[in-house]
Amino acid sequence: MSNSTTDKAVDSDLLRRLYQFIRPYRWYVLLGIALTLSAAFMGTVRPKLTQIAVDEYIRNKDFQGLLWIVLLLIGALVGEFLLLVANTYLTRWFGQGTLFNLRNAVFKKIQSLHVQFFDKNPIGRLITRTTSDIEALSDLLSDGVVNIIGDMFRIFFILYFMFSMSWELSLVAISVLPILFYATFVFKAKVRVSFLNVRDQISRLNSFVQEHINGMGIVQLFNKEEREREKFKDINAAHRDAYIETIFYFAIFWPLVEIIASLAMALVIWYGGGRALMGQVTFGILLAFIQYVRDFFRPIQGLSEKFNTLQSALASSERIFNVLDTENEITDPAEPEKIGEVKGEIEFENVWFSYNKEETVLRDVSFKAEPGKTIAFVGATGAGKSTIINLLLRYYDIDEGSIKIDGKDIRDLTLSELRSNFALVLQDNALFSGSIMENITLGNPNISKEEVIATSREIGADAFINKLPNGYNYELSERGQSISMGQRQLICFIRAMVYDPNILILDEATSSVDSETEETVNKAFKKLMEGRTSIVIAHRLSTIQGADKILVMHKGEIRERGTHQQLIGKEEGIYRKLYELQYKDELLPTVKSE
C-alpha cells in the first residue's frame, strides 16, 4: 500500500513539503554547499594572489617567488574548476533524483485515485501535473538553491578580501552599488511588463497563424485572402513593436551595467591612485580591486534571476501538492471481509445511482445472475448499460441499494480482492503500446508464456499472431492501431482467459468486426463464457441470442427481461424494435466497388 503520510496540515509551508522530497539527498546537499563554499573561495582568492604577486615578488624582482605564486594561482584555478564541475554535477544529480521521485509519486497518486477523479479532470491536465509541472521545479532543484548560496558566498568573500586590503577603497568601490541596485530594480519592473506584452503578442500571432492554417479553406472559399493578409500584418506589427520595446530596455540596461562597473573602476583608480601616491595603497591592491569590481557584478545579477525561478517553482509545486493531497473517494473498508474464490453469484438490489446529483442514471435496478450463467444487457446508447459495469467493479459507489457477490456486499471487500474475481473486456482503450505478450499478461509474472500460447491456440488466435513479424513479441502501437479491430478483440479475450476469473464482464465493441476475423471472434466469445458467470453488454444482438437472460435497459431502468425468444415475441417491445433496427442494417447488401 502507499505510504501516504496522513498529514492533516495541508496548508503547511510548500518549501517544507518540497524538502520532504529532497530529504533523502540532504547529505549531498550539504556536500554541495561545502563544495560551493570552497569553489567560491578559490574563485575569489585569485585577485588577492595577483596582488601578492605584484607587491611582494614583481616589485622585489623575485623570479622564484613569482613562479610560486603563479603555481598557486594555477592551483586555485584548477581547484575551482574541479570543484565547480563536481558541484554542478552533484546538484544536477540530486535535483534529477528529487524530480524523479516527485514525478513517480504524482503518477502513483493519480493512478490510485477513484475513477470519478478522471471524469472531472481532463487527461491533459493530469499529464501536465506529471510532466511539465514537475519540470518547472527543475531549475530550482538542480541549480537554484545551491547557486543562491554560492552567489552569496562569492559576494561575502569578495567583500572580505577587499576590506582586508583597504576598507576605505572598498567603501569607495561599492559606493556605486546603490545605483546598480536601483537600475536593476527599475529594469526588472519595466522588462517584466514588456515581456508580458511580448508573451501576449507571441501567443496572439501564433494562434492567428494556427487558426488560419486550419481554416485556410474557409478564407479561400470566401475570397478573404486580402483582408486576412491585412489583419495578419497588424498582429505581426504589434508583435514586432512589442519586441522593439524590450530591445529598448535591454539596450539601456546592458550598457548601463557596463558603465556602472567602469564607474567603479574609475573611482578605484582615482581614489586609489591618490592613496597610492601617499604610499598607503600598493599597485597590487589597485590591480586586485579592478578585478574584484568586475567580479562583484555577476553574483548580484545572478541573485536577482534566481528569485524569479523560485517564484515560478512555488506556483508549480502548489499544483503538484494539490494533486498529492486529493482524497481517494473509493477506498478499502477498515476491516475487509475475505471472500477467496467466488462461485460467481451477482446480485443488484434496488440500486440507485447518479454520476452527478442532477441526473439519475440508474433507477431501482435489481437483478440476479446465477453462477455460470450468462446475463446480457441491451438498450440504446445512454440507457445505463455501461454503468452496471462501473458499479460492479466499484469504480463508483452507489447511492442506494446494494451490490453483492456470493452474498457479500462489495463494499466489505478490498478493492483488489473484489476486482481479482473479474475479467474485463472493454470496448475501447483496451490495448497499450508494447508487445502482444505484454498486452496479454499485463506484466503478471504468474502467467507463463506457454499458458498464453496454449490459450490463444484454444480460441484460434494463434494463427494470426504467428503471422505478425516477431509473433508474440510484435510491438503494438498506441491503442493497438496497427492491427485490426477483430484482432484487438481477440487479444483482449486471451487476456481475460489467462487471468481465468470466475466472472466475466464483456463490453462488446461497437464497431463492426471485419468479416475475416468475425467467425474466430464469435467462437472465442463462446469459449470465454464457458463455465463463467458472464455479464455482457451487447451491441450486436446476434451475439447474445443464447444468453440465459436478457435485460433491456431503457432510460436507467430495466424495462424488459427474458430470453431472446420471449422478448422477440412482444409486439410493441423495446427489444423487438432494437432487433428490427439491427436486422435492417444487416439486410443492407454490401456493395464492394472494384
Added chain:
Amino acid sequence: MGSLQKLNQYFKKYKGTIILGSLFLTASNFFLIWIPVYLRRTVDEVSNINVEESPDSFDSIIEVLFNSSASWVLAKNALLLVGAVLLSGFLLFATRQTLIVASRKIEFDLRNDIFDKLLKLPQRFYSNYDSGEVYVRATEDVSKVREYFGPAYMYTINTLTRMGFIITMMIIVSPELTMWALLPLPFLSAFAYWVSGYINDYSRIIQEQYSTIAGRAKESFSSIRLIKAYNREAYEMQRFEDESESYRKKKLRLDLVESLFHPTLNLLIGLSVVIVVWKAGQLVIEGQLTVGNILEFIVYVAYLTWPVASLGYTVNRFQQSMASWKRIDQVLTEDVKIEDQAHTDQQIDHINGTIEFNDVSFKYPGAEEYALNDVNLKVEAGQNAAIVGRTGSGKTTLIELVPRLFDVTEGEILIDGQNIESIPLQLLRESIGLVPQDTFLFSDTIGENIAFGTTNATQEEIEEAAEKAQVRDNILEFDKKFETILGERGITLSGGQKQRTAIARALIRDPKIIILDDSLSAVDTKTEEAILQHLRKELKGRTTLMISHRISTIKDADIIYYLEDGTVVEQGTHEELLEKEGRYSVMYNKQLIEQELAEI
C-alpha cells in the same frame, strides 16, 4: 547557396540602418579599449610621481585628490575613462537600437511573406502537409532565422571589431605577451562551439524521452478502468518509473556536459589571466613593461573572452538558422496551382447555378484509392439536391470539388455548361455559399464572423443574415451581442449556434449556389424542422446541395443522390427511392424505428 542569397535579400531594405549599426558597434568597441589605457596611464603616472609619505589622515587625501600637482593627473585619467565608457555605452545602446531593431523588422517582413504564401497555397498543399509542420515553419522557424539577422550578425561584427582593436593595442604594448595571453582563446571558441552543438542535439533526445513519459502517463490515465480491473497498478507504475528513470539518465548526461561548460570557460579565461601575471611579471622584473601594463592586459583579456566564446555559439546558431531557413524556403517555393490559368475565360461574369458532374473521379493527393468514382449528377439552377450516404462514402469530397478546393482527377464539373476551371476563381467562389461540416469559426467577434462572408457588410446586413439563419435571438442574449468574441479568449458557442452562425456567414453572400454539409446535425430534429422551414424561403431560387443524415431534412429535395464508396448508387425523389426499396428505404425505416424508441 542560392537559398542563402535569397535570405540575404531581406537585408536590403535595411541596408542603411545595418551599416550605421555596424559603425556604431565598431565605434563602441573603439572607445571601450581606452578604459584599460587610462587605467594603465594612471598607474604608470602615479608611480612616476614621487610624493613623500604623508600621515594617513582624511585631510591629506583630500589634499592629494583636489589640491596637489598630482590631482590633475588623477582626475584627468579618471574623467577620460568615464568619458570613454559613456561614449562606448551610448554607442552600444545605439547599436542595439539599430541592429536588433532591424532584425525584428526583417522578421516582420519574412512573416508577412510566409503568411502571404500560406494564403495562396491550395488545399492540396494543406492535405499533403501535416498542419503542425506548416505551423512550426511559419512560427518557430522564423524565430530561428531572425537570430541570423540579429544576434548572430551583431555578435560577429562585435567579435571581429573588438578583437581587431584589442589585439592591435596588445601588440603595440608587447607582441610576445599578446601571443601568450591569447593562447587559451581558440580553445574557448572551439569548446563553446562543441558544447552548444551538443546541447542542441541532446536536447532533442531529451525532448523525445519527455514525450515518451507524457505518452505513458496518457496511456495509463486513459486506460485507468482496465488497469484497476486487472489490479495492474504496480505494473503500470513500474513501466512509468522505467521511462522516468531513462529520462533522468539522459538528462544527467546532458547535465554532465553542461556542468563542464561554465567551469571550463572559467578555467580558460582564468588561465589567460594567470599567464599574463606570470609572463608580464617577468617582463616587468626585466624592466620591459610596467605594472600598469599588467593591469591593462588583465582587462583586455576580460574584454575578449565573451566575444571569443560567443563566436563558437554564433557559428552554431548560424547553422540552425540555415536549417530553419531551408524549411521555410520549401514553403515559399511551393507552387500555387489552383489559381486562374490561361484557359480561364475572363468574359464570364455571371453564374446561374446549374451544376453538372461528368464522370468525375477524384483521388486525394498521395492517396492510393479513389475517393470518388465516375460520379454523374446534374442539378438545375434553383433546384434543391440532397446527398446521402454513410460516413466515408465521399459526400464531403464531392461538394468540396465544386468551389475548387481541390481539382478533379478525372472527368469534369460544369457550371452553366462551362467547365469550372475556365470560370474565374474569384467569381466561382463568390457565387457559392458553403457551410462546411466542421463549421470553422475564427476567434473574432460573432459579427465579424458573419461579415466574413462578404465585404463591407453593414450591421443591418449582419443582423439580417443572422435572422435568416435563426441565430439572431441567441446572439442578442449575449452581453456584448454581435461584439461577443469567440474562441480561446472568448466564449464557446454550442454546436448548434456555431452551425447557424456558419449558415449566416454563407447567406450574407447572397450566393447563387448554397452548399450545406450536414449543417444542422448539432440540433435536435424538432429544432431542425423549425429552422429549415424558415431557411427554405431563403434557399428558394438558389441551387442547393445539401448533405444530411436525417431523412426529415431531405425528403422534400428535388432530387436525392445516395452515395456509396464514392459512387452514386441510387437517385430520385423521396417517393421514387422509397418505392425502390433499396438502401435509401432501409435508412428511412431505421430512422422511423429510432424515433419510436426515443418516444417510449
